[in-house]
Amino acid sequence: MTYTWDFHSIWQNFDLFWFGLQVTVLYTVGSIVFGVLIGIATCAARLSxxxxxxxxxxxxxxxxxxxxLLVQLLWFYYAFPLLVGVNVDNHFAAMLTLSLYVGAFxxxxxxxxxxxxxxxxxxxxAAIGMSPSQAMWRIIAPQAIKRMLPSFINQSVIQFKNTSLISVLSVADLAYMAAVVNGQxxxxxxxxxxxxLLYLAILVPVTQLADLLEKRMRTSD
Amino acid sequence: MTDLARTNDAAFTGPVLQAVNLSKNFQKLQVFQNLSLDLQRGEVVALIGPSGSGKSTFLRCLNMMETPSSGQVLYQGASVIPSFRDRGDQIGIGTLRRNVGMVFQHFNLFPHMTVLQNVCEGPISVKRMPKAEAQALGMHFLGLVGLAEKHDSYPSKLSGGQKQRVAIARALAMQPGVLLLDEVTSALDPELVGEVLDVIRTLAREGITMAIVTHEMAFAADVSSRVLFLDKGRIAAEGSPDEIIFNPSDERLSNFVSRTRN
Structure with a gap:
């Protein structure tokens, strides 16, 4: 079978890819920020x-x-609205589910x-008179953050890839836009x-940076 | 009453730290029962006894690192309540610990901070002292323990003896009314014990009030004005170092002392 690669029509539609990529980055960053807040609250509850x-x-x-995650997305978009009797916007459902998902991890x-x-x-x-919250933020957290950073970055890399699932809720992310380009x-x-290649192009530098960071932290111990 | 009036009050003439009928049990295990101790200003009390006698747990109750099951701790006559904040005339754990320093067997230095930052942390974040003032104070106490030139090092670069001396400087930087020392040489290599004991002798000469849990009998005899022998959660004997360590009357005590002295 011979297939002739032809990227011409792809370049013509590159603005669609570019738009999708921006949406993917937005949902990743957004869900990471909300996820961190949810994660801190959940962690505090677990240790309470x-x-x-x-x-x-x-x-x-x-x-x-x-x-x-796919099941969660479908549930929050199609089932949750029936449960509460309110229409849920697909962008809202996507961001909510992604944040709750990554927050748990x-x-x-x-x-x-x-x-x-x-x-x-x-x-x-405690012995020098610090309150529990001072001890947490001045002493425990700075040491703990250093230890948890590799796993945190790893989970965030997975999150970036996981956002591709929101395309099933018709959120116009990179995966959704690729399907659009294919259709045209x-x-x-x-x-x-x-x-x-676009997913790869974003994540390879991130993982390289993570490796570098980990190496630097190990030597600073 | 303000914090200042309440703490490090030179005019206060009663016992600076008191334990009244303290008991501690973990579930069914009785660690000690009805222990009382009056610590006078400038006094150095050594707590000795076999392992499991409850001496460390008792010491840890004095700054509420362990919550006593019953009984009361008083700092300069004010009773301590098991909440962080003060309430009325009663002082909370926060105020107690600002005034009762503790040094641990395993140093517990903050590894992410330099030596000077370790020492200044209490004055800066607990006492809200201006940074420059806290650093001057920190350097003073590092000088006292002979480690001024190490102020920029991280704890991981220090020997065990040096770490423990920094831990002592960290406790002193809070300028506490009482210092509690919990087996501070037990985790050290034998050749490093001397430098830490020398620092503590200096503190005793300076008139720092201390309660010391130790296995070093010769040191206890040398540095303390009073020795308590704890056995099975009770004070089995109490007196001057001469009476307790050199001329023990009690049989268990004399067995214990002869086993550990030398």
Missing amino acids: RWRFLGYFARLYQELFRCTP YAEIFRGGIISIDRGQQEAA TYRPLESYTVMA
């Missing part, structure tokens, strides 16, 4: 003295870590980092190859 809060946080984490990364810090650090901070040009090989 109030057991009830911990159980509640745990339930949320299990729901979002143990069901597929971030919470576990944050918690792991914090409980890995020696108990003596908390005691030493009938050039699936070119359309989907360019899409894959």
